[in-house]
Amino acid sequence: MFSKSQQEEISRLVNKIYEEKAIESIKENIRIPVLSPEYDPDFLTNGLIDKTINMGKQWLENLGLEGLETKIVKCPKTQTPLLYALIKSNKIEEQKKEEKEEKKLPEKEKGNEKEKTHEEEKEKEEKIKNILLYSHADRMPVNPNLWTVTDPREPIVKDNKLYGRGTCDDVYGLYANSIVIYVLQQMGLPHDNIHLILESEEESGSQNLFSILDTLDLPDIDFAVIMDGGGPNDEHFWVTTSVRGLINGVLSVDVLKSGVHSGDGTGIIPSPFRISRLLLNRIEDEKTGEIKLKELNCEIDEEMETMMENNLPFLQQTIEEKFPWVDKEKPIVVSHNKHELVRNNFFGPGLEITGCEGLPNLKKASNVCRAQLKLKLSIRLPPVVEIQPVIDSLKQNLEKNPPYGANVEYKPLIACQGWLCKTFDKRIESAANRASLKFFGAQYKKLSFGTSLPLLYNLSLKFPNSQILLTGAGTPDSSPHGPNEFIELSFLKNCTSCVTQIIGELSQWK
Known part of the structure; x- marks a missing residue:
């Protein structure tokens, strides 16, 4: 356990390093249009991903x-x-410093004590744990025209928020x-062995993460912190207990080799x-939005229901405030039952439907029967499916049995x-x-996320004995993937302080 003075020192040092170094480095990182x-077919030649990863290496x-x-x-x-860093445990060295200050052995006992110490050190080396800290460097595409606070590549701090x-x-994660x-x-x-990872394709599904990790020959991980989460507000330390699965795929429908005059084709060509x-x-279901296929659904157990009930007071507010509704007084929702x-x-x-090919924009839309249509389907799945x-x-x-005998293909991508x-x-x-009690004034909160994080399931398979803590400084109005994305700096500092104390406590000798 940490003393009150140690907790205050954690807070002081965290604030100091962010203000003196980290925030400026984060800004520099954001300016890289990675x-x-x-979403970047030229990533091998434009060097942007390499530049971001190298910047992370230099920061460390x-x-x-x-x-x-x-x-x-x-x-x-x-x-x-992928950037990999090992920070070797300092536990034995720190203990030696303490023992040196506490006592001096009589000359006649030094020989036996040396042998005993060697055996004890060997035993303690075996007790050193391995902790994994994860974040990612890649980012989603951006439409600058939708940003109103600043250009997305020109970071600014406004009202204690870094835009x-x-x-x-997840730029802040590495920091x-x-x-x-x-x-x-x-x-x-003291701290245990720390294995720090900065990935470059999380937003693309982490397709190659574990093949890279296999080449590193990592030891069994005891505890992992994934710094890529958050919660419905910045007043609590949030820990995510589940995320949904995801399938991105393309549905293609072809009826013609090329478009024809709509006057000639309508009524004949579907x-x-x-x-x-x-x-x-x-x-x-086109009326309710419910997914009909049983393979995509799951039973909701008692634990899930309890967690939803416990967090509903926090979520009721964010449901209304989280999204940029056309009319804030009348949110357009699929149900008025918030549960x-x-x-x-x-x-x-x-x-x-997240993308479409085959339909021109309105300025170029002429009287033509379209030959084909491609739709990108994003399907979220329950955590256990x-x-x-x-x-x-x-x-x-x-x-199967396509309407009118059209050529239809569904191709899963991610x-x-x-x-x-x-x-x-x-x-x-x-x-x-x-x-959490120290830095947020309340016990931590558990919450599920409707989003997806590809590495979590595979991480639990690769390291079945590990305990995984998914947390972070994201909030609903932080707008990840959207316009005016920001991080609330006080929230970030408090989250960092929490994780510091948690890892510090877990690294103490049992």
Whole structure:
């Protein structure tokens, strides 16, 4: 456990390093117009991802961390880079310093004590744990025309909020993770082996993350912190207990080799738009938005219901404030039952059309029957639903017996499994509550997310003994992936302080 003075020192050092160094470095990072590889076909030649990863490496090396080893590893298949850093445990060295100050051995006992100490050191080396700290460097595309506070690549601080593309998702993650170790070392506190990872394709589904990790030959991870989450407000320390799965795919409908005059074709040629609509009706109820396919649904258990009830007071407000409604007084929602909305978003499937090819914009729309239509389908899945049966069901239901005999294909692009957090052991639970009480004035809150984080399920498979803490400084109005994205700096500092104390407590000798 940490003393009150130690907690205050954590807060002081965290604030100091952010104000003196980290915020300016984050700004410099945001100015790099990097995108995730899926959205940047030229990422291999424009050097933007490499520049961002190298900047992260330089930041770590300039912090002066003891026991730091860094290297950049590239996926053999795609050449996407990953920054890996090992910060070796200082636990034995810190204990030696304490013992040296506490006692001096008589000369006649030194020989036996030396042998005993060697055995004890060997035993303690085996007790050193391995902690993984994760964040990602890639970002989503941006439309500067929608930004009103600043240009997305020109970060500014306004009202204690740092604006810019990637501020909330997830530029701050590397800085928060590294500051945790920096503060512990500055305070002379012990920490376990830290394995720090900065990924470059999370927004593209982390397709190659684990093939890269396999080349690193990491030891078994005991505890992992994923700094890429948040909660419905900045007044609590939020820990995510589940995320939904995701399948992105393209539905293609072809009826002609090329477009024809609509006067000649209508009444004879079926519209690919109407065919697409009929196909989508097979998987989604067009009136309610409910997903019809049983493979995409799951039972809601008692634990899920309890968690929703506990957090509904926080979520009721954010449902109304989270989104930029046309009329804030009359939100356009699928239901006015807020419990149902939360249930849908946390544990239900959902379909959204996120892209379209085959329809011109309005200025170029002429009287032509369209030859083909492609729709990008983004489907969120309940945390416990398995991916492969869903892919099989979607492909079968969308492609079988196509209306009018049209050429129809469904091609999955990105698929990631959802994730349920296993119950924390007592040490983690207690450490998280103590840290949250200090830096937020209340015990930490558990919450599910309707979003997806591809690495979580695979991380739990690769390191089945690890406990995973997904947290972060995102809030609903932080607008990740959207215009005017920002990070609230006080919230970020408090989250960083919480994780510092948690890792510090877990690293103490049992």
